[in-house]
Amino acid sequence: MAHAEEVKHDQTLPPNPETATLEGKNKFLGFWFFLGGETVLFGSLFGTYLGLRNGVADGPTPAELFHLDLVFIMTMLLLTSSLTSVFAMIAMKKGNFKGLMLWMWVTVILGLGFLGFEIYEFVIYVNQYELGFTTSAFSSAFYTLVGTHGAHVTFGILWIITLLIRYRKAGITLTNAPKFYVASLYWHFIDVVWVFIFTVVYLMGIGG
Amino acid sequence: MNNVHKGVNNVSNAKAQKSVLWDWLTTVDHKKIGILYLVAGGFFFALGGLEAVLMRIQLMFPEASFVPAQTFNELLTMHGTTMIFLAAMPLLFGFMNFIVPLQIGARDVAFPFLNSLGFWLFAFGGILLNLSWFFGGAPDAGWTAYVPLSSSEYAGTGIDYYVLGLQISGAGTLIAGINFLVTVINMRAPGMSMMRMPLFTWSSFVASALILFAFPALTIGLLLLMLERLFGGNFFVVELGGNVVIWQHLFWIFGHPEVYILILPAFGIFSEILATFSKKRLFGYSAMVFATLIIGFLGFMVWAHHMFTVGMGPVANAIFAVATMAIAVPTGIKIFNWLFTLWGGRIQFTTANLFALGFIPSFVMGGVTGIMLATSAANYQFHDTYFVVAHFHYVIIGGVVLGLFGGAFYWWPKMFGYKLNEPLGKWFFWLFLFGFHLTFFVQHFVGLMGMPRRVASFLPGQGLDSLNFVSSLGAFLMSIAFILFLVNVVVSVKNKAEADPWDGRTLEWAIPTPVPEYNFAQTPLVRELDPLWYEKQHGNGKLKAAEPLDDIHMPNGSILPVVMSIGLFVASFGLIYHTHVITILGLAITFGAMFVRSIKEDHGYHIHKEDIKKDEEVG
Numbered sequence: 001m002a003h004a005e006e007v008k009h010d011q012t013l014p015p016n017p018e019t020a021t022l023e024g025k026n027k028f029l030g031f032w033f034f035l036g037g038e039t040v041l042f043g044s045l046f047g048t049y050l051g052l053r054n055g056v057a058d059g060p061t062p063a064e065l066f067h068l069d070l071v072f073i074m075t076m077l078l079l080t081s082s083l084t085s086v087f088a089m090i091a092m093k094k095g096n097f098k099g100l101m102l103w104m105w106v107t108v109i110l111g112l113g114f115l116g117f118e119i120y121e122f123v124i125y126v127n128q129y130e131l132g133f134t135t136s137a138f139s140s141a142f143y144t145l146v147g148t149h150g151a152h153v154t155f156g157i158l159w160i161i162t163l164l165i166r167y168r169k170a171g172i173t174l175t176n177a178p179k180f181y182v183a184s185l186y187w188h189f190i191d192v193v194w195v196f197i198f199t200v201v202y203l204m205g206i207g208g
Numbered sequence: 209m210n211n212v213h214k215g216v217n218n219v220s221n222a223k224a225q226k227s228v229l230w231d232w233l234t235t236v237d238h239k240k241i242g243i244l245y246l247v248a249g250g251f252f253f254a255l256g257g258l259e260a261v262l263m264r265i266q267l268m269f270p271e272a273s274f275v276p277a278q279t280f281n282e283l284l285t286m287h288g289t290t291m292i293f294l295a296a297m298p299l300l301f302g303f304m305n306f307i308v309p310l311q312i313g314a315r316d317v318a319f320p321f322l323n324s325l326g327f328w329l330f331a332f333g334g335i336l337l338n339l340s341w342f343f344g345g346a347p348d349a350g351w352t353a354y355v356p357l358s359s360s361e362y363a364g365t366g367i368d369y370y371v372l373g374l375q376i377s378g379a380g381t382l383i384a385g386i387n388f389l390v391t392v393i394n395m396r397a398p399g400m401s402m403m404r405m406p407l408f409t410w411s412s413f414v415a416s417a418l419i420l421f422a423f424p425a426l427t428i429g430l431l432l433l434m435l436e437r438l439f440g441g442n443f444f445v446v447e448l449g450g451n452v453v454i455w456q457h458l459f460w461i462f463g464h465p466e467v468y469i470l471i472l473p474a475f476g477i478f479s480e481i482l483a484t485f486s487k488k489r490l491f492g493y494s495a496m497v498f499a500t501l502i503i504g505f506l507g508f509m510v511w512a513h514h515m516f517t518v519g520m521g522p523v524a525n526a527i528f529a530v531a532t533m534a535i536a537v538p539t540g541i542k543i544f545n546w547l548f549t550l551w552g553g554r555i556q557f558t559t560a561n562l563f564a565l566g567f568i569p570s571f572v573m574g575g576v577t578g579i580m581l582a583t584s585a586a587n588y589q590f591h592d593t594y595f596v597v598a599h600f601h602y603v604i605i606g607g608v609v610l611g612l613f614g615g616a617f618y619w620w621p622k623m624f625g626y627k628l629n630e631p632l633g634k635w636f637f638w639l640f641l642f643g644f645h646l647t648f649f650v651q652h653f654v655g656l657m658g659m660p661r662r663v664a665s666f667l668p669g670q671g672l673d674s675l676n677f678v679s680s681l682g683a684f685l686m687s688i689a690f691i692l693f694l695v696n697v698v699v700s701v702k703n704k705a706e707a708d709p710w711d712g713r714t715l716e717w718a719i720p721t722p723v724p725e726y727n728f729a730q731t732p733l734v735r736e737l738d739p740l741w742y743e744k745q746h747g748n749g750k751l752k753a754a755e756p757l758d759d760i761h762m763p764n765g766s767i768l769p770v771v772m773s774i775g776l777f778v779a780s781f782g783l784i785y786h787t788h789v790i791t792i793l794g795l796a797i798t799f800g801a802m803f804v805r806s807i808k809e810d811h812g813y814h815i816h817k818e819d820i821k822k823d824e825e826v827g
Contacts, residue, residue, distance in 0.1 A: 022394065022395075025394055026318040026394055026395075029318075029390050029393060030318060030319060030386050030389075033389050033390065036421065037382060037420045037421065037424045038424070040420075040421050040422075040424040040425055041424035041425075041427060041428060044424065044425045044427075044428035044458055044461070047454075047458075048428070048454055048458070051454050052443065052451060054449070055448065055449020055451070056449055057448040057449045133435075133440065134439075134440040134441065134442060135448075136442060136448050137442040137443060137445065137448050137449035137450040137451070138449055139442075140436075140441040140442045140443055140450075141443065144431070144435060144441070144443075162803070162806055162807070163806075166806070175809075
């Protein structure tokens with residue numbers, strides 16, 4: 001694996017370059033474990049939110065706040081970005097470096113779009129509905145859960161951009177293939193968490 | 209060609225010799241990191257012990273005024289927190305780091321850089337926590353930090369140190385856990401199937417899985433408490449819709465598995481010691497493995513037995529009571545397997561084995577009081593008395609601490625290249641064991657007579673005087689014993705150890721002492737459980753090699769883990785004292801170091817086979 005850079009001009013890249021080396025295998029497995037831990041992390045936040053979502057004190061309730069149209073657009077942006085990162089991985093496995101870069105950039109842009117809407121959403125809640133972080137137990141739990149997800153999205157975007165710039169000319173190598181693959185796994189995970197937020201926070205907030 | 213190689217090698221040697229301190233700060237060698245864990249953990253163990261002794265002096269006589277009540281609260285909080293997070297777990301990590309890769313025939317752990325990061329995060333988290341003694345008072349809400357005791361309304365900055373110190377060191381623990389999981393799954397030598405792994409490796413593996421699923425719950429608990437204390441969140445503020453029981457659930461969803469994170473590796477150590485010194489294969493190996501897995505699983509199902517008196521209702525209490533008692537079954541299987549391992553064996557009474565033998569009855573006593581506590585109806589009587597204190601010290605000292613000392617005597621020759629003195633070790637063992645039972649046995653009765661835990665004093669004439677006095681005497685005996693251990697560490701330095709001093713069974717005894725940085729010159733081929741013993745019985749006593757002798761790839765050292773940890777350390781001060789500039793500065797240091805790490809390509813270096821050959825001949 002030390003000589004991975006030398007492999008880059010080799011046209012016979014293995015079919016699964018992300019797990020072709022021991023280092024890649026370790027990264028791959030370690031990252032799945034990390035996501036297991038992240039699941040407990042978000043599980044704890046969801047549990048907290050479910051325990052506190054009726055604790056609105058004198059502040060606005062979930063039903064007054066949430067608007068499906070906004071959340072729908074956000075969901076579509078994020079789900080699509082998951083799809084485009086799949087396209088990127090397909091390109092990688094075919095040895096198509098340009099395709100990998102292109103689809104990863106599309107993923108980043110869609111992620112930025114999601115993040116923009118999320119910030120817009122929070123601004124509206126704070127300004128129009130006067131729902132601050134300290135308004136009620138519900139508001140604290142809401143901002144913590146959704147905000148932690150937002151922070152994950154932000155980190156994911158910065159991570160992928162770093163990879164894209166760092167390896168813009170490198171081609172697919174046995175060193176960077178696991179890195180792209182793991183980043184896309186992370187991105188899917190963020191997406192799955194959002195599906196749960198969409199259901200548990202927004203749909204259950206509107207529907208009761 | 210040869211000269212070129214030599215030149216490269218000399219450069220790296222020169223770098224290593226430049227400064228010993230720099231070498232230890234930048235090391236990514238799992239063996240050195242293991243020793244770092246032992247040194248840091250040992251320091252915190254002494255500190256936690258000192259805190260305990262101060263408390264026992266205060267409780268030696270009724271209405272004593274040796275330490276003020278506030279200081280007593282701080283001492284008991286820091287004693288618990290230090291012993292669990294900064295002593296017991298890191299000391300076990302020390303053995304895991306050093307021994308697990310050797311036992312599975314690996315050259316290294318899966319992520320050497322992260323391994324170093326995990327250690328430094330723990331170290332700086334621990335330092336941060338203890339600096340609270342000097343800046344504004346240590347945390348004083350108990351190691352469980354229940355809200356609202358730990359809310360800003362009732363607790364000072366000490367709890368901020370608690371929240372951030374544990375958050376940082378917890379991140380280090382999580383990283384270490386993931387590292388061991390991947391190492392055990394991906395890095396085993398050829399032939400080392402899962403069902404041929406030594407029990408210490410198995411139990412470390414299961415403990416790592418528990419870390420992975422338990423620590424994120426603590427992360428969130430601490431995050432919520434931090435947001436509440438520093439940013440005005442309302443998770444636990446009842447007037448605004450909050451709920452204090454959420455903290456208890458999150459804390460114990462982490463906290464109960466935590467006791468298995470501690471005890472399982474200790475069980476593993478005993479399994480190694482008992483098999484080695486009975487000169488027998490471990491009885492019921494596969495039953496031991498499955499018992500370990502079942503204990504690990506059940507450990508997650510029982511957290512609410514810490515909350516029987518919260519008011520969850522009889523149904524929830526009954527379910528958690530029964531689930532808790534179920535753990536006695538696999539634990540009983542283990543105890544019997546240890547006894548059967550001894551049965552008919554050629555038992556050698558080395559110090560290490562004495563600790564294993566002393567563990568069995570001591571731990572069983574702790575287990576029995578555990579069943580008593582798990583009886584939810586009776587728990588209302590035992591709750592928050594010294595009976596509980598006696599119970600958990602019986603399992604943690606009788607299990608984990610005896611395991612740590614047994615492991616120290618067992619693996620010391622391999623780790624440090626010299627054997628600890630046996631007669632001095634036996635004095636240490638008997639003093640410690642006697643002191644331990646003296647301290648905590650009487651506490652059962654103190655508790656049953658109604659003395660509450662966590663109080664700074666008690667009244668005379670309630671039948672508590674003499675038992676408390678005896679308990680304190682026991683604590684002094686344990687302290688003297690520990691000093692004897694430290695003396696042993698120093699005076700034994702000249703007892704140079706051979707590679708296999710105990711006539712061992714597992715792979716770590718097959719390599720030279722001191723262990724070369726690449727561990728195995730050639731990855732061994734494993735043919736059976738207890739591979740070294742198998743080769744001693746069926747072969748020429750040497751392991752067969754699974755590969756030809758070749759260059760070995762090694763990772764480069766790095767200072768970045770220290771820098772990342774310092775960044776979070778600095779950021780914590782910014783948070784505690786509400787100085788945003790410092791927080792941002794600290795985070796910038798950490799993320800900057802992460803950025804450097806991801807941008808800089810680092811392929812490590814090679815040790816060439818000519819040099820390995822030379823090593824082998826000398827060794």
